[in-house]
Amino acid sequence: MSLRAQKTAKKKEEILKSAVTIIAEKGYHATTMEDIAAKLLMTKGSVYYYFKDKQDLLYQSYKMLLERSIENMKAIKMEVPATEEKLRRIMAAHIDYLITERFGFEAGMKPEQFFEGEQLDTILELRSLYAEGLDEIILEGIDSGYFDNVDIKIARNIILGAMNWVIQWYKSEGEKDQKEIADSISEYLMRILKKPEN
Amino acid sequence: MSLRAQKTAKKKEEILKSAVTIIAEKGYHATTMEDIAAKLLMTKGSVYYYFKDKQDLLYQSYKMLLERSIENMKAIKMEVPATEEKLRRIMAAHIDYLITERFGFEAGMKPEQFFEGEQLDTILELRSLYAEGLDEIILEGIDSGYFDNVDIKIARNIILGAMNWVIQWYKSEGEKDQKEIADSISEYLMRILKKPEN
Amino acid sequence: MSLRAQKTAKKKEEILKSAVTIIAEKGYHATTMEDIAAKLLMTKGSVYYYFKDKQDLLYQSYKMLLERSIENMKAIKMEVPATEEKLRRIMAAHIDYLITERFGFEAGMKPEQFFEGEQLDTILELRSLYAEGLDEIILEGIDSGYFDNVDIKIARNIILGAMNWVIQWYKSEGEKDQKEIADSISEYLMRILKKPEN
Amino acid sequence: MSLRAQKTAKKKEEILKSAVTIIAEKGYHATTMEDIAAKLLMTKGSVYYYFKDKQDLLYQSYKMLLERSIENMKAIKMEVPATEEKLRRIMAAHIDYLITERFGFEAGMKPEQFFEGEQLDTILELRSLYAEGLDEIILEGIDSGYFDNVDIKIARNIILGAMNWVIQWYKSEGEKDQKEIADSISEYLMRILKKPEN
DNA sequence: CATGAATGAGCGTTCATTCAT
């Protein structure tokens, strides 16, 4: 990658990050191109040099978030051998990412409401990939006899729902810090999966 | 209530229902007053005869949904004596309401993004009321020794998150019907709460 | 006039008075039919029973004010014989009417901006009538040798301007009361007309 | 000031002038943003690039007119030494400005009807400044024994009223030209102020 | 006569998008 291309890529990422933050805060429609540009001391026009349109910006933002989540998951999978620990780490990372990167809009967003055509396909596929990543671990646990023989789809969606919901209540009840909350949730969710010990 | 007033109330409710449906589908900002009116073969102007502005319409809609949810819960509480059954029924009703009434926007919505002042206060209080309703049942279970001594706040939020998430995946994976899904989810969530049987 | 017609006439006048007050306060365009009706505990629909449209209401209001001013002037003319006293009384009445009846909109209003066709003609003619009424007195004074040989049109317009301007400053500088102000103004304006005494 | 800024300032002024003209003609409420823009072959959107909203446009217009009037007055005060001549010149300039710049809306406008808060304060202060400017000259005349010992406030308001009223009758009675009218009015108004010569 | 309800035209305003410089 040439130096120029690197610079462009860096700028693009800055813009995406700015966009993610503001959209998470105000919502997509309430966020203006002006808002996004202003936060970076740019003008609207410049943003259009890097992104085709607002829709594109949303798409790239969302895609980036999903891809990173998937990468995070992969990294943890490589790093950690034990099934349960793997799942716990992934949940913690998910919640952490949700809160620190403020990509709140990931949570309740219905992709069909914002994307269509190829974009929608890509997004849905990335979502699926992430879901499958979780499924694999659950399956791994079941196969190894460590997890109970649960309905994987249901279990995974309970986990996803519980995790994404954190955004709704984290701030308001700040007694426990992020780490503790992630641990507690993991702990409880594990009860769904784990085989009753005899 | 006079006949006039009844008619007005009915019309208001029609509009609210229409609004709820469309907002659930397209999102609040993407929904125009025209959309809402057109669906009822009305004109924009008429909608404004019944509601102060778009914001008011959103507020009333959301409030109605929350109030009904709370009433549903109360009714079930009165009707069903057994703690576990009570909780199961409430979960089933919640999911059912979510899907059939399509009030998808309840799920991922951050009230702070849409409301402020008194409206926000009211909404937050209604949310709290609903949450407390769940908490009471959990506490009842714990006190009776039937549930494990879980962190109520965490448990409640896992339950809420898991239930509200259903909207995100119900349609796309329609093999199981609504009832079954609600049952499965309840079943699994119960594992978090129930004391391991010895 | 039948009893019914009397009732109607009375109602019409009530509405006109209400309209005058509110229009004087908020301006014609900023005044809604709702405002006018509400002040009389009526509904918009009723007002339309008595007046064709908003324009008609404005026209009738303005016409009424002008006609009364003219009648006032006539009455004073009949009553008072002395030229100077006549003029003074008319000025005082004019200012008094302006302030108490709050028909502020008479002052700065350019009829061409609000009326056209027959309505405009009528209004302009009534204005002329009032102006001529003043002119006659001035002429009378000149003929009798009591007033100087001034340009009547100019003199009359100075008088009208000075009087109508009162609305702009009366309230804010309330040290002197209405009567005194009217007297002072008359006094000074008289200097324009009166022949320097030798 | 950079060239850019100059261009912007120029454009702003163009818009203000356009606004003043149309508002003077049709009145504030009857004037649409479209009207103002169209007169300059612009689109509504462009006007909003330069002015926050319609209210802002009115405020800036009015402020500009008042400021220029005050500056005009100051310039004349510097230029002309003799009290009477000073006053005459100011009156002539006032009437001239009123007619040529068509800022008719200055005349009968009640600021309280259009402005509030800081805007109202500023406008009222500018009005006061102008009024005080007149008062000073009157006082100067009195002190020098050239003017009679009149009530300054009353005298000033008669002068203002008479001058502003010109807008109401100038066009329709166009026999005399602007200059002559200004002279006549000054002449007559001077009679109010001047000490009777013995 | 009165009114509640409905309508539609029109206005102010926002904002994504474009483009000359």
Next chain:
DNA sequence: GATGAATGAACGCTCATTCAT
């Protein structure tokens, strides 16, 4: 590459007006 400026389509909202009851 960046930006100031311009655009136009769309939306929320108001309000005079109409009309069935």
